[in-house]
Amino acid sequence: MGNCFGSEDGEVEPVKVMTRRPLPPQAAMARPVMVAMAPPNARAAMSPAGRAAAGKLPIQASTSSSGSGRSAAASRGGTNAGSDGRVEEGRILEKPNLRVFTFAELRAATRNFKADTVVGEGGFGRVYKGWVDERAMTPSRSGAGMAVAVKKLDHKSLQGVQEWQSEVNFLGRLVHPNLVRLLGYCWEEKELLLVYEYMAQGSLENHLFGKGGSASPQQPMSWSLRLRISIGAARGLAFLHSSEKHVIYRDFKASNILLDTYFHAKLSDFGLAKDGPAGGRSHVTTRVMGTYGYAAPEYMATGHLYVKSDVYGFGVVLLEILTGLRALDTGRPSGQHNLVDWAKPYLADRRKLARLIDPRLEGQYPSRGVQRAAQLTLRCLATDHTNRPSMREVVAVLEEIESMPRGSAAATGRTEGSASPRPAPRGNAHGYGQSPQPGSGSGSGWAGPASGYPSPRVR
Known part of the structure; x- marks a missing residue:
């Protein structure tokens, strides 16, 4: 909803x-x-x-x-x-x-x-x-x-x-x-x-972007926690896609990923969900609804909804997790309003990747794991839905990344010719309040299934 x-x-x-x-x-x-x-x-x-x-x-x-x-x-x-x-x-x-x-x-x-x-x-x-x-x-x-x-x-x-x-x-x-x-x-x-x-730790959106649009600089989400949440959300989506009717979630975004006391991720808000195609059909045709910035391009253009239209939305959220930036933000410099359009060249170039990663991680992540995650994100964001991986494959890749040694950390220092300075995301006028930070044990964050950030919606 x-x-x-x-x-x-x-x-x-x-x-x-x-x-x-x-x-x-x-x-x-x-x-x-x-x-x-x-x-x-x-x-x-x-x-x-x-x-x-x-x-x-x-x-x-x-x-x-x-x-x-x-x-x-x-x-x-x-x-x-x-x-x-x-x-x-x-x-x-x-x-x-x-x-x-x-x-x-x-x-x-x-x-x-x-x-x-x-x-x-x-x-x-x-x-x-x-x-x-x-x-x-x-x-x-x-x-x-x-x-x-x-x-x-x-x-x-x-x-x-x-x-x-x-x-x-x-x-x-x-x-x-x-x-x-x-x-x-x-x-x-x-x-x-x-x-x-009741989901005691609120939404992934609030932990990534926080009340007022920026997460706590004292205690940002760690790489391992971001990865664990990604895996949990991917498993939920994979279950929907592998169910008897291949349920299409249709509104995958950070605000619909909720976290329990132990930061286990759970998908919420099934108001736009639909049964997938049946009878050998490849897609269902429906009125275009969802959230700008997350909806797959083929769905926006034609109203044709594929199971892998959800995979595109997952790719957008994975990009938000990597960068700490919202999918859409007109407060960013010109050319950076749409995160996917701006970030794709950096995802595809290993030498530029460090410029893209959330600086609040302070380089505390395995470089090989981040590179693998960037490759996966790029595949999920493929323009042609047939080139996107299945969610089962996404889960397998994320689990492989999680099993990688954590010894080597990437340096996040900017090099000559790096991207424009990254502005802090804009404020959230309708947020759920400050989310408790990982490990705080606080239950004051939100618990309900509705979205807090007034993202522009597809009519």
């Missing part, structure tokens, strides 16, 4: 959501309730002009006052696994297995959506930090039980039922350690809310 504009009405199929009755633990799962998609004019119903006449949404969600949070967590996948850094394979549930919250429950969990519980704001609406009992999933007092992130639709938002439904449809069924876990939802009257696991 994030800051995307518009929607694609009618593209997402209805989805059955399993609810939980307020019964003892030994009781069976409640009957499934159909969450119907809004009709084609649902956008008008959600608009400021249409709300008064719209009355209720097409269907009111059933509610439940209790449920087994622990068993739900167990059924939805494991942890970020072993000492070797690898994660377990994901799976796809036949039906979404989500807790149906009442609006009153979520109001109590967030202390009536109090201002000091706001941890983020995106195109869908505000994200609040709340607290629920870990077992019953009922509201608990602040600081007790399990923290959750509650995303609440702003009725003035250009987003609405379609993005909400897409999030339920995909995150409700896809289970993988590198995807943010959707715990439940609420749909009452005109209120649309989503409840996620």
Whole structure:
């Protein structure tokens, strides 16, 4: 969802959501309730002009006052696994297995959506930090039980039922350690809310660029941490692409990569996700939506969406990780506004590469590993989608880089004829607040799945 504009009405199929009755633990799962998609004019119903006449949404969600949070967590996948850094394979549930919250429950969990519980704001609406009992999933007092992130639709938002439904449809069924876990939802009257696991370390975007547009000069992200986050995000995307329907994420960017307490990366915000091509087709044709600077050129030009259109977006984020610069920034000198266009010649030339790497790393990275990462980035950014690697190949290369000896560090001193001075990225007027720095142990960073930086969007 994030800051995307518009929607694609009618593209997402209805989805059955399993609810939980307020019964003892030994009781069976409640009957499934159909969450119907809004009709084609649902956008008008959600608009400021249409709300008064719209009355209720097409269907009111059933509610439940209790449920087994622990068993739900167990059924939805494991942890970020072993000492070797690898994660377990994901799976796809036949039906979404989500807790149906009442609006009153979520109001109590967030202390009536109090201002000091706001941890983020995106195109869908505000994200609040709340607290629920870990077992019953009922509201608990602040600081007790399990923290959750509650995303609440702003009725003035250009987003609405379609993005909400897409999030339920995909995150409700896809289970993988590198995807943010959707715990439940609420749909009452005109209120649309989503409840996620709380991601204590916020977004990759905030750690790369920080509040106000620049990361902390005292404690920038290390090379090893950047690489580990890249691998986690790549595994999540590879799982989507290898799933039965080859899910296309369509909005891969640093603000949609969230970090848990231990800096494990998880993909969030599936409001623009789509099932991939079927029946031997190479692509799906759809309305162009996403974020400028990250969307693949073939998609921008034709509306043809390929699985490897996601690989281009991954390449852009990998370039941001290498350089510490945003994909688009008109505050940079002329010729450097678009990071991909400016950086490609440096990625292709080993002698110029050091000029491109984030100077906050102070040369503390293996030169061979950085060169390999630059080559991979360039392949991901190939103009022709057929020349891009698969995400499984991307994961393999990144894991190979991670296994390289860390003894040799590259010098980042500039040489004659180097690139223009690199300006600090511009301020973030709608950020989620200062992200805690690696190793701080702070849980004050944001946890929700919406995007914070108001990137220009593709309509």
